[in-house]
Amino acid sequence: MAPGMEIRRLDSRDAEFPAQLDALLDRAPETSIEVTRVVDEIVADIRVRGDRALLELSNRFDRRSLQSASEFEISKTAWVQAWDGLPADLRAALAAAAERIRAYAEHQKLAPFAYTDALGNTLGQEVRSLERVGIYVPGGKAAYPSSVLMNAIPAKVAGVDDIVMVVPAPGGELNPVVLAAAHLAGVDRLFTIGGAQAVAALAFGTATIPAVDKIVGPGNAYVAAAKRAVFGRVGIDSIAGPSEIVVISDRGSDPRWIAMDLFSQAEHGEDSESILISPDADFLDRVAAAMAERVTTLPREAIVRASIAGRGALILVRDLDEACAVSNRIAPEHLELAVDAPRALLPKIRHAGAIFLGRHTPEAFGDYCAGPNHVLPTSRAARFSNPLGVYEFQKRSSLIDCSVDGARTLARIAGRIADAEGLQAHAQSARDRG
Amino acid sequence: MAPGMEIRRLDSRDAEFPAQLDALLDRAPETSIEVTRVVDEIVADIRVRGDRALLELSNRFDRRSLQSASEFEISKTAWVQAWDGLPADLRAALAAAAERIRAYAEHQKLAPFAYTDALGNTLGQEVRSLERVGIYVPGGKAAYPSSVLMNAIPAKVAGVDDIVMVVPAPGGELNPVVLAAAHLAGVDRLFTIGGAQAVAALAFGTATIPAVDKIVGPGNAYVAAAKRAVFGRVGIDSIAGPSEIVVISDRGSDPRWIAMDLFSQAEHGEDSESILISPDADFLDRVAAAMAERVTTLPREAIVRASIAGRGALILVRDLDEACAVSNRIAPEHLELAVDAPRALLPKIRHAGAIFLGRHTPEAFGDYCAGPNHVLPTSRAARFSNPLGVYEFQKRSSLIDCSVDGARTLARIAGRIADAEGLQAHAQSARDRG
Numbered sequence: 126m127a128p129g130m131e132i133r134r135l136d137s138r139d140a141e142f143p144a145q146l147d148a149l150l151d152r153a154p155e156t157s158i159e160v161t162r163v164v165d166e167i168v169a170d171i172r173v174r175g176d177r178a179l180l181e182l183s184n185r186f187d188r189r190s191l192q193s194a195s196e197f198e199i200s201k202t203a204w205v206q207a208w209d210g211l212p213a214d215l216r217a218a219l220a221a222a223a224e225r226i227r228a229y230a231e232h233q234k235l236a237p238f239a240y241t242d243a244l245g246n247t248l249g250q251e252v253r254s255l256e257r258v259g260i261y262v263p264g265g266k267a268a269y270p271s272s273v274l275m276n277a278i279p280a281k282v283a284g285v286d287d288i289v290m291v292v293p294a295p296g297g298e299l300n301p302v303v304l305a306a307a308h309l310a311g312v313d314r315l316f317t318i319g320g321a322q323a324v325a326a327l328a329f330g331t332a333t334i335p336a337v338d339k340i341v342g343p344g345n346a347y348v349a350a351a352k353r354a355v356f357g358r359v360g361i362d363s364i365a366g367p368s369e370i371v372v373i374s375d376r377g378s379d380p381r382w383i384a385m386d387l388f389s390q391a392e393h394g395e396d397s398e399s400i401l402i403s404p405d406a407d408f409l410d411r412v413a414a415a416m417a418e419r420v421t422t423l424p425r426e427a428i429v430r431a432s433i434a435g436r437g438a439l440i441l442v443r444d445l446d447e448a449c450a451v452s453n454r455i456a457p458e459h460l461e462l463a464v465d466a467p468r469a470l471l472p473k474i475r476h477a478g479a480i481f482l483g484r485h486t487p488e489a490f491g492d493y494c495a496g497p498n499h500v501l502p503t504s505r506a507a508r509f510s511n512p513l514g515v516y517e518f519q520k521r522s523s524l525i526d527c528s529v530d531g532a533r534t535l536a537r538i539a540g541r542i543a544d545a546e547g548l549q550a551h552a553q554s555a556r557d558r559g
Numbered sequence: 560m561a562p563g564m565e566i567r568r569l570d571s572r573d574a575e576f577p578a579q580l581d582a583l584l585d586r587a588p589e590t591s592i593e594v595t596r597v598v599d600e601i602v603a604d605i606r607v608r609g610d611r612a613l614l615e616l617s618n619r620f621d622r623r624s625l626q627s628a629s630e631f632e633i634s635k636t637a638w639v640q641a642w643d644g645l646p647a648d649l650r651a652a653l654a655a656a657a658e659r660i661r662a663y664a665e666h667q668k669l670a671p672f673a674y675t676d677a678l679g680n681t682l683g684q685e686v687r688s689l690e691r692v693g694i695y696v697p698g699g700k701a702a703y704p705s706s707v708l709m710n711a712i713p714a715k716v717a718g719v720d721d722i723v724m725v726v727p728a729p730g731g732e733l734n735p736v737v738l739a740a741a742h743l744a745g746v747d748r749l750f751t752i753g754g755a756q757a758v759a760a761l762a763f764g765t766a767t768i769p770a771v772d773k774i775v776g777p778g779n780a781y782v783a784a785a786k787r788a789v790f791g792r793v794g795i796d797s798i799a800g801p802s803e804i805v806v807i808s809d810r811g812s813d814p815r816w817i818a819m820d821l822f823s824q825a826e827h828g829e830d831s832e833s834i835l836i837s838p839d840a841d842f843l844d845r846v847a848a849a850m851a852e853r854v855t856t857l858p859r860e861a862i863v864r865a866s867i868a869g870r871g872a873l874i875l876v877r878d879l880d881e882a883c884a885v886s887n888r889i890a891p892e893h894l895e896l897a898v899d900a901p902r903a904l905l906p907k908i909r910h911a912g913a914i915f916l917g918r919h920t921p922e923a924f925g926d927y928c929a930g931p932n933h934v935l936p937t938s939r940a941a942r943f944s945n946p947l948g949v950y951e952f953q954k955r956s957s958l959i960d961c962s963v964d965g966a967r968t969l970a971r972i973a974g975r976i977a978d979a980e981g982l983q984a985h986a987q988s989a990r991d992r993g
Contacts, residue, residue: 158599165592218975229682232674238666247916248663248930253909255943269980302979338942353787357798360943364791382991388984424983467960474956475687482681482960485992489985490959490966493973496682497957508772509689509794511955521945522908523931525924526901526916532924539927541652545736546703549858550822551923557816558919 130417131434134409137442137451149398149438150455150505157346164321164350171325176332182322188296194333197316199304204315207304215302222494223274223309229496230282233515239524244531249524254284255360257335258518259327260312261342262303264293264319270306271492275499275513276342277310283518288312289337291327293319319344324351328359341513343500362513366504367396367436370488371457371477373448373470374412376405378463378484384415386461389489391432392425398436400455402448409439449473456507459488476507532558564851565868568843571876571885583832583872584889584939591780598755598784605759610766616756621729628767631750633738638749641738649736656928657708657743663930664716667949673958678965683958688718689794691769692952693761694746695776696737698727698753704740705926709933709947710776711744717952722746723771725761727753753778758785762793775947777934796947800938801830801870804922805891805911807882807904808846810839812897812918818849820895823923825866826859832870834889836882843873883907890941893922910941966992 135145170178176194183189183197191197208216239249260276262268273290280288290307292299294317307315316334318326324344330336339360340352352361370390374383387399403409416433420426442448449470452460456476464470467482474480478501479491492499500513511517527535536559543552569579604612610628617623617631625631642650673683694710696702707724714722724741726733728751741749750768752760758778764770773794774786786795804824808817821833837843850867854860876882883904886894890910898904901916908914912935913925926933934947945951961969970993977986 161595215975215979218972221972222976225676228676232672233684240666242659242662242930246929250667250931251905251908251914256909271976271980349791353790356787356790357783357800357938357940360940366791379991382988385984385988385991389982389988392982392984419987422983422987424981429984471685471958474685475690477956479957479959480685482958485963485966486959486961487988487992489973489977489989490961490969490992491957492985493976493989494969495680495959495961496676497684497959501957504791506791506794507954507956509954512957514955520941520943521948522911522941523913523925523935523946524905524916525913525920525929525931527920527924527929529919532919535924535928538652538655539923541649542656542705542927543923545649546705547858548823548826550819550826550863551926553853553856554816554819554823554921555923555927557813557819558921558924 130413130420131430132413132416132437132439135438135440137440137447146451146454160346160350164347164354167321168325168351168354171322171331172329179318179322179326179331179334182320183318186320187293189294194331197318197333199315199317201308204304204308207301208308210301211305219270219274219306219309222271223278225494225496226274226278227282230279230515233279234282235516235519235521242531244534245528246531246535247524247526251522251524252519253522255338255518255520256285257287257289257337258285259337259340260288260290261323261340261344261348262290262292263344264295268292268300268303270300270302271499272342273303273306273312274310277307277312279498279513279515280518281311283515285518287314287335289327289335290315291318291323293317293323321347321351324348324355328355339518341517362500362517363502363506363510367398368393369398369457369503370400370459370461371452371455372401372461372463373445373452374401374403374408374463375445375465376408377465380408380411380415381419382484382487383412383463384419386487387416387433387437388420388423388429389487390459391429391437392423395428395431395435397432399433400438400440402440402442402451404442404444404448406441409441413439445470446473452477456505458501458503458507459491461486461488478502478507478512564847564854565864566847566850566871566873569872569874571874571881580885580888594780594784598781598788601755602759602785602788605756605765606763613752613756613760613765613768616754617752620754621727623728623731628765631752631767633749633751635742638738638742641735642742644735645739653704653708653740653743656705657712659928659930660708660712660932661716664713664949667713668716669950669953669955676965678968679962680965680969681958681960685956685958686953687956689772689952689954690719691721691723691771692719693771693774694722694724695757695774695778695782696724696726697778698729702726702734702737704734704736705933706776707737707740707746708744711741711746713932713947713949714952715745717949719952721748721769723761723769724749725752725757727751727757755781755785758782758789762789773952775951796934796951797936797940797944801832802827803832803892803937804834804895805886805889805893806835806895806897807879807886808835808837808842808897809879809899810842811899814842814845814849815853816918816921817846817897818853820921821850821867821871822854822857822863823921824893825863825871826857829862829865829869831866833867834872834874836874836876836885838876838878838882840875843875847873879904880907886911890939892935892937892941893925895920895922912936912941912946
């Protein structure tokens with residue numbers, strides 16, 4: 126007989142429920158002072174000593190013994206070899222995924238606009254791509270090819286000139302599927318560096334590593350702290366936290382499917398968060414039983430058990446409306462609506478990174494090949510931020526083009542407000558055109 | 560006779576020019592370690608002690624003597640009184656500016672999309688507004704009503720539920736025009752707090768100050784450091800630096816106008832940057848002469864002189880193409896194209912926050928009433944970031960809705976890649992739908 130499954134049970138009718146939920150969600154994205162101190166030193170070191178520091182830090186942290194910074198770069202020939210060396214069915218799967226990611230990304234392109242006002246002035250917005258971006262791929266043997274596709278393809282679709290990928294190679298080991306994915310995604314250059322030193326090298330540039338305009342991609346606490354430190358000098362995407370899933374399900378779903386969907390988050394790590402919300406207590410029991418049964422089939426059983434025990438929850442709610450309200454409070458990275466009429470719930474969902482509708486749309490499709498990006502806001506950041514997308518690799522410039530007549534009216538308005546703000550050069554500059 | 564005008568002269572033909580330009584642009588947006596230390600303490604204090612800390616810090620830094628945190632809030636009645644008390648022509652100018660800002664913002668709204676693939680799966684993107692945002696307005700008597708309009712109106716157009724504005728009131732003093740602008744722009748609540756403590760209060764919430772989802776608006780180094788520290792817990796817009804203008808002009812512009820346009824940046828502060836680029840050496844001389852003459856007319860003459868001497872430049876280039884290349888290297892916040900055919904130069908401009916076309920479009924129009932936002936990327940951030948806009952107050956959620964048949968194909972692709980990544984729960988969750 127399978128052992129049981131340890132997972133907390135919450136009930137929205139419980140007076141303590143709001144506090145219990147808040148406790149479950151209390152995942153501080155702030156960087157610890159100790160990590161900040163270490164990272165500030167690394168960033169300053171790379172900035173001052175460049176390649177020399179990069180070589181020393183990489184040899185130490187990644188257990189490497191390189192003599193020259195030029196050895197960090199992996200040539201495109203090696204990527205092509207890696208691609209050619211993959212099993213044909215894996216190549217086909219990756220190519221199909223890449224094509225779907227590209228098709229979705231095409232829909233995200235920002236469009237310019239322009240209009241002419243009643244005074245004859247033209248106002249608008251231009252769109253340009255970023256010139257050079259850095260993609261951080263977490264490293265070593267566990268590096269994920271899907272992350273390469275998800276980060277590089279939107280940049281490519283945006284029209285970025287140079288995509289520079291960094292991935293640490295601890296002990297010199299690198300997943301060949303990651304190299305193959307770099308080839309497939311259209312990366313331009315690839316360096317085997319990682320950690321805060323890689324982020325600093327991308328932000329400031331060294332003799333070997335080109336300085337980029339923006340750095341995207343997830344990483345550990347040191348990578349996150351380094352991104353925070355260089356923000357402003359370069360753009361960054363977001364501070365990535367552990368992965369999360371919320372499933373809202375009625376009694377109509379197969380409990381075995383829902384159990385495995387929860388596990389697909391839990392297997393990422395012990396700090397992943399997997400939450401099922403249902404108005405049906407019996408269904409929650411059946412999912413718990415299915416979890417106990419199916420967990421034993423997983424190679425990562427120990428991680429899954431620890432994650433579910435530490436960060437999992439089965440939440441009983443009054444109805445599906447309340448399920449949506451609880452989910453909005455969580456603002457999850459991934460939300461499955463495994464119900465009869467998911468479209469009816471959609472207007473009630475305010476905060477979620479990606480929404481999976483219906484019983485045949487597991488979150489795992491979104492991780493690999495549905496099309497939308499798998500880089501999504503975590504730790505409640507879905508309240509204010511976006512999935513990674515083409516728009517992260519484009520930027521807007523405002524456009525103002527005044528007619529001689531139109532300028533006269535604007536000169537009067539601007540002059541009056543500038544007077545009120547005590548900025549006389551502003552006022553005069555405006556009135557020169559009046 | 561007017562004294563001369565101290566301003567550096569650069570020539571792109573000079574071998575040293577690239578290094579000279581880089582030196583001029585070397586404005587580190589990084590936060591100093593000392594400021595970080597102070598700010599980290601303030602943030603931690605607000606987080607732990609809430610209103611009590613906010614009261615102590617505000618009384619100390621803003622020279623106030625409040626007894627209760629409830630005194631921070633200014634009632635809407637006071638805003639209406641402030642509005643009613645303004646001169647009629649200023650009310651009209653502010654209302655006209657607000658209407659133009661609103662009209663432009665309406666064009667920026669993000670649109671959802673959806674499409675169905677050949678397998679019958681529907682992919683899309685939903686758009687939602689943020690729930691609650693905080694607007695930081697730099698403070699005291701010099702607080703700018705235009706900043707209130709520029710920050711609050713896009714949030715209002717986006718559909719944000721609650722707009723919480725903070726503005727410090729040093730010594731209890733507050734510009735009534737700022738209160739009036741809050742009324743006009745549709746702000747919901749207003750608190751007279753500022754500095755790092757205000758940012759921390761908005762990020763974590765106190766008994767008095769509601770926690771927000773995103774904080775926007777410029778501030779001093781402490782405000783910037785606090786925004787950096789709370790980034791991730793809440794969204795932030797960008798780290799604002801000193802204001803900048805680049806003017807590209809041929810010999811056809813009135814040198815007096817161009818001189819005043821440069822001054823309109825310089826009067827913001829001694830660290831503002833005002834650069835004129837022209838292929839015509841004689842025109843540069845004539846602008847220098849006009850600057851010497853017109854600077855004496857300005858109440859802020861001393862600030863303007865210091866700014867122009869420290870951060871100003873007249874740059875001689877070979878032609879307008881090179882002018883654009885130099886401007887792209889600078890990636891300025893504001894760019895004026897004061898030339899005969901500005902539209903011909905536009906495709907050559909890669910990086911600029913706002914572009915002002917033609918001789919009748921001074922940058923000052925953009926500060927107040929042209930329509931586009933005056934909150935723009937500074938310190939070369941135009942390489943990777945956007946003007947403040949409606950899109951900063953909206954966010955996207957990905958949508959995935961699979962058909963039974965469509966799920967079968969995705970199950971095969973996702974399963975194969977998950978196998979390669981060693982994530983068996985992902986593979987099984989996908990194949991459950993296969």
